Amino acid sequence: MQYITDPRHSSSMTSSSSSSTARAAEPYHQGNIRMTLENSDLWRSFHNLGTEMIITKPGRRMFPHCNISVSGLSPYTNYFIIVDMVPVDNFRYKWNKEQWEVAGKAEPQPPCRTYVHPDSPAPGSHWMKQSISLLKLKLTNNTLDPSGHIILHSMHQYQPRFHVVQADDLYNVHWAPFQTFSFTETCFTAVTAYQNTKITKLKIDHNPFAKGFREEGTHGKSKVRLTFLVFVFFSICRFRAHKGQTCPENPAKKLRTEAEKDLEYQSCTDFPRLPYDPQREDDEVPMGHKHGPGPQDDHMSPWDSEQDPSHSLHGDAPMDFSSSEQLVPGQATYHLYRSQDFRRLPSPPSIESNVDRRHYESSVDVATVPDREVTRPHISANVGGPQGRPLNGSVSTTHMPLGPKNKPGHATPPVYGHHMELPCGQWNGPIPTQYPTSGYNHPHRLMVEHGHSHHHGNVTEWSQYPLFSYSCW
DNA sequence: TCACCTTGCACTTTTGAATGGA
């Protein structure tokens, strides 16, 4: 397999001014794409405690689930929205004394899979018209999972990444220009059973499916049971009055089924429930929730101060998402690619006027595109390569021309429904040297919109690498 | 013994087929 050389990789970071200028000249350059995590407040609540995600053999949804909105796409160009999970580091963790501790070296990564949003491919206008819910993404710990769920290891930490890939079909995805975003607060530890009771409580409080475990739910149930008994009692009385005879041996037993049915109906109609709409999660989960993390909520999460590697993790100050921009460590270079001018990428000029340009007009709004190297994983050729390309979820890119639809010698990974099977991946980013003191040296960059509740994922530039090919162990 | 995983349970929400009316 051939790799294209990108001279930028042999140098370190290039100036961002040139690309900024170019972007200004070409408003539809993909670098203008912005991605926002819709339910970031909820994510932040979990992140402050150290988010845990249950993984099961048949597959488990995430909660909170990823809900993103995208802007800056070309309305008539087709895109894929793809999600994958990147190991945060090379460690396995354990929950000990109310906090996560390193428990050894990470397990070899299972086959990396991606979740392709079922609407893919769809024109930019489709993706931009409303937020994109990734509710149905499932996580599993079954390395032989036949359903195509994303395979993770329990007690390992992961970072979801969101890829916007400009492609018309799945075969083009591997060679299409893409941009990657990630949000620090979506980091989580995969577990088979919850470890942190605070996380459990937060999940119960916010997840509609867990309503039955809420304290208020219990009270509600007691209320229903009481209502049921009263109802049965009066039914019996009415029955007896109507018949003018003594009760049968056990009328309650006889009436139970009907009464139960009626009661169910009654409780339904008397107390109508709003249907659960994942798109409105934010509305249903107001921040400042009583169980939300406060300053006293200590940080079991090793992520608490990874935002700035210069800060000690021992610091207990809560992370301030509203004003910090994460530092992005330099990345090692392994594979070299040929850099191309991004302006060669197709972008229909005729549709320019149709684009909602509000985002572009805000000086603080636009997520800048750092001139960094791509951390795009790639396929097979670097199997066993000890210095595989950093797959650190930090994002970066180069600009490459559109490649062949099916490059010879490059096998298209099998597709499982909306998932793609990938070679195993490896987090090759910086390794914490003093976990947890300097641990989680996660090279993420948080694009912060001051004065707004939303912040943006860190960004890659567009690239033309074989998409989603990981360096393997 | 311990940490972690699996499984079954009770509960809730979601989904989709069936039905009836306009």
Next chain:
DNA sequence: ATCCATTCAAAAGTGCAAGGTG
């Protein structure tokens, strides 16, 4: 015949707890 709204049962998604496993 088509469309729309409603109903209802089944499926799916939750956390919990007990038991299993290495």
